[in-house]
């Protein structure tokens with residue numbers, strides 16, 4: 001008989017970790033109770049600390065934008081820290097869960113770092129499938145490195161899945177240029193008889209492509225002003241589009257780099273639960289103020 005204890009009724013939010021040690025050839029197993037994780041809460045800490053409190057297969061989906069290369073002076077996030085984060089994200093993601101990793105590259109002396117590709121490939125190494133390489137298209141910004149390059153206008157959105165995605169709710173809002181109703185007609189055959197023909201139609205809207213375009217900046221990225229107290233937000237609509245595509249109502253959404261709280265706000269508005277990590281206390285305050293306005297609006301009686 002195995003001397004490993006079976007945890008039969010693990011409270012969804014009560015995290016336990018098992019460690020074992022051998023004494024005189026006997027294996028002893030110790031169960032360590034971990035902190036209870038608060039849902040709909042942003043932890044002011046390194047995401048590795050938050051994830052260490054999560055049991056395996058805990059999160060339905062993650063949508064996040066890490067600090068990339070050293071474009072902004074956050075906490076000095078190195079590639080080795082990225083490797084630990086990727087491994088932990090795989091462990092805490094449910095089977096069939098999805099991680100959306102929104103990232104771009106820095107250009108140093110006309111040479112792009114390629115960190116985004118390295119990260120995508122590393123995610124595959126830790127076990128994720130690269131389900132889709134999507135593009136986040138935005139209005140062109142200053143030429144990178146020098147004025148001789150084409151205008152920089154996109155970032156990657158790597159959609160990584162732990163096996164086959166368990167939830168795919170495609171957004172159907174692409175206007176179909178060939179939209180038309182079905183119709184029918186007749187064609188006279190050689191023998192003089194009439195053949196009835198039916199031509200199928202095309203609906204007005206079709207499934208989106210994997211290039212998603214958003215206007216950015218004040219008045220576009222966020223419906224509130226508080227968000228812009230953070231220097232690198234992604235659009236609310238981008239977070240929402242991924243949340244509704246890869247999760248269902250009631251699911252748990254994680255953002256390890258919560259910044260101004262965009263993911264938390266859009267998870268709340270779309271009836272999902274969330275957990276976030278944000279290393280900067282300043283940005284945590286921004287996110288909490290931003291969320292207060294959403295939750296107070298949401299508790300107002302319907303008109």
Ligand SMILES: C[S@@+](CC[C@H](N)C(=O)[O-])C[C@H]1O[C@@H](n2cnc3c(N)ncnc32)[C@H](O)[C@@H]1O
Pocket residue numbers: 045046047048064065066067074075077230232233234235256257258259260261262263277278279280283
């Ligand atoms: C690109 S911003 C995210 C912005 C966010 N998507 C938004 O819309 O506001 C990245 C954030 O990650 C935070 N950060 C950097 N390293 C971190 C770490 N190891 N754990 C948690 N947060 C971290 C930074 O302080 C920064 O606010």
